[in-house]
Amino acid sequence: MATKQAAILVLADGTCYRGYAFGASGTAIGEVVFNTGMTGYQEVMTDPSYRGQIVTFTCPELGNTGVTPEDDESDRPQVRGVIARNITALPSNWRSRQSLPDYLKAHNVVGIAGIDTRALTRKLRSLGAMNGGISTEILDPEVLLAKVKAAPSMQGQNLAQAASTDRIYEWADKTIPEWEFTEPSQLTGEAMTVVAIDFGVKRNILRRLASYGCRVIVVPADTPAEKILSYNPDGIFLSNGPGDPAAVTQGIETAKALLAADKPMFGICLGHQILGLSMGGDTFKLKFGHRGLNQPAQNQAENADRRVEITSQNHGFALTGESFEASPAILTHINLNDRTVAGLEHKTLPIFSVQYHPEASPGPHDADYLFERFVNSMREHKNNSKQVAA
Numbered sequence: 001m002a003t004k005q006a007a008i009l010v011l012a013d014g015t016c017y018r019g020y021a022f023g024a025s026g027t028a029i030g031e032v033v034f035n036t037g038m039t040g041y042q043e044v045m046t047d048p049s050y051r052g053q054i055v056t057f058t059c060p061e062l063g064n065t066g067v068t069p070e071d072d073e074s075d076r077p078q079v080r081g082v083i084a085r086n087i088t089a090l091p092s093n094w095r096s097r098q099s100l101p102d103y104l105k106a107h108n109v110v111g112i113a114g115i116d117t118r119a120l121t122r123k124l125r126s127l128g129a130m131n132g133g134i135s136t137e138i139l140d141p142e143v144l145l146a147k148v149k150a151a152p153s154m155q156g157q158n159l160a161q162a163a164s165t166d167r168i169y170e171w172a173d174k175t176i177p178e179w180e181f182t183e184p185s186q187l188t189g190e191a192m193t194v195v196a197i198d199f200g201v202k203r204n205i206l207r208r209l210a211s212y213g214c215r216v217i218v219v220p221a222d223t224p225a226e227k228i229l230s231y232n233p234d235g236i237f238l239s240n241g242p243g244d245p246a247a248v249t250q251g252i253e254t255a256k257a258l259l260a261a262d263k264p265m266f267g268i269c270l271g272h273q274i275l276g277l278s279m280g281g282d283t284f285k286l287k288f289g290h291r292g293l294n295q296p297a298q299n300q301a302e303n304a305d306r307r308v309e310i311t312s313q314n315h316g317f318a319l320t321g322e323s324f325e326a327s328p329a330i331l332t333h334i335n336l337n338d339r340t341v342a343g344l345e346h347k348t349l350p351i352f353s354v355q356y357h358p359e360a361s362p363g364p365h366d367a368d369y370l371f372e373r374f375v376n377s378m379r380e381h382k383n384n385s386k387q388v389a390a
């Protein structure tokens with residue numbers, strides 16, 4: 001058996017963990033966060049919202065099902081580095097096309113395994129997410145620590161533009177039939193045209209919109225409101241994405257301009273934060289974030305059914321509840337773990353957003369109804385506008 005190559009992980013507080021390398025060789029510095037999902041490592045690694053982050057997987061075995069191109073959320077792994085307890089180099093799954101270590105190596109992503117991820121997660125949970133570095137080449141913790149300390153904080157970083165598309169395109173792929181939980185009648189009828197602003201969009205969101213019968217036009221993060229409206233969309237979608245939402249100033253300005261256009265809008269995660277900021281809200285950095293597949297969210301708005309949704313989440317920032325007192329939006333959903341804002345809607349316009357991932361790839365599908373709600377709000381808005389015009 002080949003000998004394992006040594007690697008180290010150093011956190012900004014000076015803690016050093018020793019493990020072994022998998023994936024690419026080299027050094028990766030970024031914000032160290034943890035994800036508690038027991039499935040979906042490939043979807044996590046290819047989710048553009050993880051840009052700039054080194055992800056610790058609390059799931060103790062990674063790589064068992066290999067890598068399958070159809071499961072990619074973008075065209076490559078987006079995480080800066082991977083921290084694992086144990087890695088399986090020999091996948092066992094009929095869909096697998098490549099092993100996880102080979103995939104990460106091919107895309108130059110550094111991984112470290114053999115780490116006590118339970119101890120590491122407890123540390124991040126008690127002290128908060130912090131910068132760290134993993135390296136297969138700098139094995140002196142003091143030298144790596146100096147690099148970690150020189151790295152910028154996630155707070156203040158606008159990463160959405162770099163994660164966005166650089167061209168406008170139409171997206172037509174749907175999710176596979178196993179995903180269709182909705183009555184087929186909901187999925188037919190006139191196609192609604194949606195302009196999706198890509199701040200680092202996950203493919204499954206675009207697939208779900210297409211499955212719900214939408215014609216989806218994806219535009220770059222810096223597309224001005226006039227250009228977006230020039231497609232005469234029935235609705236506008238604001239995507240998830242990496243970095244600090246408050247730093248996406250151009251996106252917030254675009255959202256403000258779109259509010260005046262009286263169009264249905266739907267935001268997910270970064271898109272939700274941007275919509276909230278455009279309506280006068282503030283955001284703050286969570287201590288260790290919400291990253292996993294079993295985060296409880298509840299609609300606590302008046303007249304809501306108060307059903308609890310188990311949701312997929314991945315975020316390090318959140319909107320502050322108090323900042324909505326004088327806002328045209330009301331808070332709807334809250335995260336039941338820490339009572340942070342998980343959803344909002346405009347008081348008078350057909351605009352709503354959630355902090356979690358209704359497309360949930362991977363994760364539970366409790367929140368898939370939000371796509372249907374978006375489509376219904378576009379249909380209703382279109383019919384009302386026709387009646388007014390008549």
Ligand SMILES: NC(=O)CC[C@H](N)C(=O)O
Nearest residue numbers: 049240241269270316317
């Ligand atoms: N998944 C996302 O869109 C994340 C939003 C934002 N980057 C955050 O960490 O809070």
